[in-house]
Amino acid sequence: MTDFPRAGETTGTGTLYRVLLILRNELTRLGLLLLMRDDPTLHVVGSVATLIEAGYSIANRGSPHVVVTDMLPAGTPEESAYVIEEISSAFAESRILVLADRPDEAFAEAAVAAGARGLLSWHSSYAEVSCAIHRLARGGMYFGPDVLPAPAFPVGAAPRVGAADVLSPQQHKVLRLVAAGLSNRLIADALAVSLSTVQKYRAELLHRFGVHNVAALVHAAMRAGLLDPDTEY
Secondary structure (H helix, E strand, C coil): CCCCCCCCCEECCEECEEEEEECCCHHHHHHHHHHHHCCCCEEEEEEECCHHHHHHHCCCCCCCCEEEEECCCCCCHHHHHHHHHHHHHHCCCCEEEEEECCCCHHHHHHHHHHCEEEEEECCCCHHHHHHHHHHHHCCCCEECCCCCCCCCCCCCCCCCCCHHHHCCHHHHHHHHHHHCCCCHHHHHHHHCCCHHHHHHHHHHHHHHHCCCCHHHHHHHHHHCCCCCCCCCC
């Protein structure tokens, strides 16, 4: 059995991250596989079309740091979220990067809630895919600029009324837990507050950032500097 290094460990060529490709499109799968073979920082432990094949593919190869998968082409956000949840359950220690073809806000929110920590458009360059994989492998998140709508404020500017000054410590906690993908009920339990209180905080956060869903909220908070994209939530 080959002993592959964990995330953060180094080899003679630098840090090595294990990647599992679960992509239905064969050309996309083979294309990424060929490109990653030339990347000394990435090791593809499996390249398959379905989750069922994935378990056999990575046997004795080490759990992947990042799973790259795609959304259902004609499925509803709920159906796509179910697939992501299945992958998240099968690879609990892995971070999930989803490739999608112009997903709407409903899909983006469902994907993040289901466990995705990265979202990219099918039209992204390999350089961006590689960047996203590295960020996720280090415990961070990555949202491509063409996946989510831009927040209602310019890059580097404060949202609406200056979130850093306006958010209370409790709101900051809720923001971080929302970014971690926790449901309102789990957040309420973690903070020992009522469900209605969490719902109120969440609504206030969405309003302050001028967004309408969790995925856009996380994206906006990162752009405002309130969430570190390289930190695991």
